[in-house]
């Protein structure tokens with residue numbers, strides 16, 4: 528963790544002014560800027576702290592957009608923080624549940640807290656780390672309704688949620704929290720000084736602390752790594768896997784009043800949310816698509832078995848959020864498709880439908896052949912293919928190695944020959960290994 532001393536020089540009025548007066552950070556000119564500022568009489572510690580913050584603000588733009596230019600950051604805090612567009616979606620869920628006050632227990636630099644405060648909710652942002660809490664205090668300064676507390680989540684909960692010095696019984700807690708319009712948000716730290724942690728009981732605070740809070744009935748959302756094994760996901764929450772621009776970023780477990788219900792009133796248990804924007808301001812809507820089901824994991828796969836012609840028409844590669852949420856069969860059903868195999872996350876439809884779906888990438892199948900490197904090599908030669916994208920599922924193929932095997936060898940020192948590009952998908956249908964030459968849709 529960054530030491531509180533590292534931030535001190537920029538927390539003085541002059542240091543803060545210096546930081547905000549710096550041009551956008553540029554590695555190439557940072558040494559010259561450092562020398563110039565010291566020549567102007569600035570002390571080395573202030574210059575170093577200001578330049579470090581300036582670099583972190585530049586790096587933070589990808590997550591926080593223009594907000595980054597006003598924030599106080601630490602390297603660890605930035606690495607662990609939620610992208611603002613994703614935080615905005617968390618905040619919207621609290622607002623839709625009509626909660627007025629959210630306690631963010633482990634607020635980090637305050638990305639989630641910022642999004643909650645931006646939507647007009649009162650926020651109590653708690654962090655166990657002194658430097659991080661100081662940074663969150665600065666970042667939340669524009670919101671008078673946001674308060675930062677330097678404490679552990681456990682101590683805070685003990686004091687504010689448990690009048691009898693222990694987390695109160697489910698019944699009394701429920702009515703108490705309803706009255707207060709209070710919800711909880713947690714984003715436990717999932718790495719220690721050395722490495723990433725995988726056991727949810729090693730997270731800080733641990734998952735059992737979170738589920739104990741949730742068992743009181745309080746509306747609660749907790750962000751976890753998307754790779755959490757399905758068997759560790761509690762059965763009484765909505766687990767929402769989220770991807771941003773094709774990258775799986777998190778799973779959020781929503782408990783109690785924050786769990787959504789489907790049209791029949793049944794609580795949603797698994798959901799996939801696919802976001803397709805860069806940074807957007809809190810409150811704005813990133814382009815998104817969702818798929819949700821009230822079914823638990825392990826509901827028997829609903830398969831439309833494919834015959835030998837199963838690999839035809841349009842092949843769909845679901846977004847990682849759909850795959851991780853175990854919703855491939857549901858998406859396939861929704862699009863009127865046929866799964867190739869119970870364990871392979873591809874399915875086919877006869878036509879692209881109207882406008883496709885943001886939940887999967889579609890490929891028009893142009894040609895299908897039995898898979899062998901020799902056969903593909905021949906096909907590439909016949910079609911003058913000089914570059915190829917290889918995708919695969921359910922077959923033991925290393926695309927980089929296969930590419931070398933099937934493309935014509937270029938004699939050393941010779942420029943790349945002019946040729947065509949192809950996309951090839953290799954998969955399994957029953958016992959057959961097949962290669963499909965495809966064209967990405969739109």
Ligand SMILES: C[S@@+](CC[C@H](N)C(=O)[O-])C[C@H]1O[C@@H](n2cnc3c(N)ncnc32)[C@H](O)[C@@H]1O
Pocket residue numbers: 604607608609610632633634635636637638639653654655656659678679680681714715716717731732
């Ligand atoms: C993953 S970060 C939170 C990031 C935050 N949601 C954001 O988007 O900026 C986790 C934070 O929890 C804090 N933390 C770890 N253990 C804690 C505990 N027991 N109580 C309170 N905060 C804790 C860490 O200091 C860290 O800042």
